[in-house]
Amino acid sequence: GKTGWREVPISDGTRRLLLQFAALSPDDYVFHGHKGPITRHLIYAIVRRALEKAGVKGPKLGSHRIRHGFGKNFLVQGGDLRSLQEIMGHADIKTTEKYASLNLSDIIKKHRKFSPLKAAHSAAQQSFLSEPEILREAEEILKGSSKGKQTREETE
Numbered sequence: 001g002k003t004g005w006r007e008v009p010i011s012d013g014t015r016r017l018l019l020q021f022a023a024l025s026p027d028d029y030v031f032h033g034h035k036g037p038i039t040r041h042l043i044y045a046i047v048r049r050a051l052e053k054a055g056v057k058g059p060k061l062g063s064h065r066i067r068h069g070f071g072k073n074f075l076v077q078g079g080d081l082r083s084l085q086e087i088m089g090h091a092d093i094k095t096t097e098k099y100a101s102l103n104l105s106d107i108i109k110k111h112r113k114f115s116p117l118k119a120a121h122s123a124a125q126q127s128f129l130s131e132p133e134i135l136r137e138a139e140e141i142l143k144g145s146s147k148g149k150q151t152r153e154e155t156e
Helices: 011-023 040-053 062-074 081-088 093-100 104-114 118-132 130-147
Strands: none
Touching: 040 062, 062 081, 062 093, 062 104, 081 093, 104 118
């Protein structure tokens, strides 16, 4: 991070690959270019060129753009703000909150996924479908209402 050393979570597969690279490295650097270790400036340039080739537009086309995309995607997929703060290495949660500015499409997707009505609707459908007598009774009620309304006195 900007302040020095910190730990970040990585997958087991990534860890294995990094250990293999490190074992082959003649020094403390994992990644090397033609002229020596790859610096953060070279990584920025490589990422910028790749984003331009991919057609991504905008003034900020460096590795920070990918970092921001990761943060936003983490939250859209259901990750929590506090965990993201730790992963990103932000000292202040207010910095992390910037990643939470979701667009309307993201908000609609989350609502559909986590709405309590979704579970209630699913449960209601299952209970009606699993009870054939309820369906028959509902059909009888509907048939009765389509033949004409009966008054309360007629039914007594």
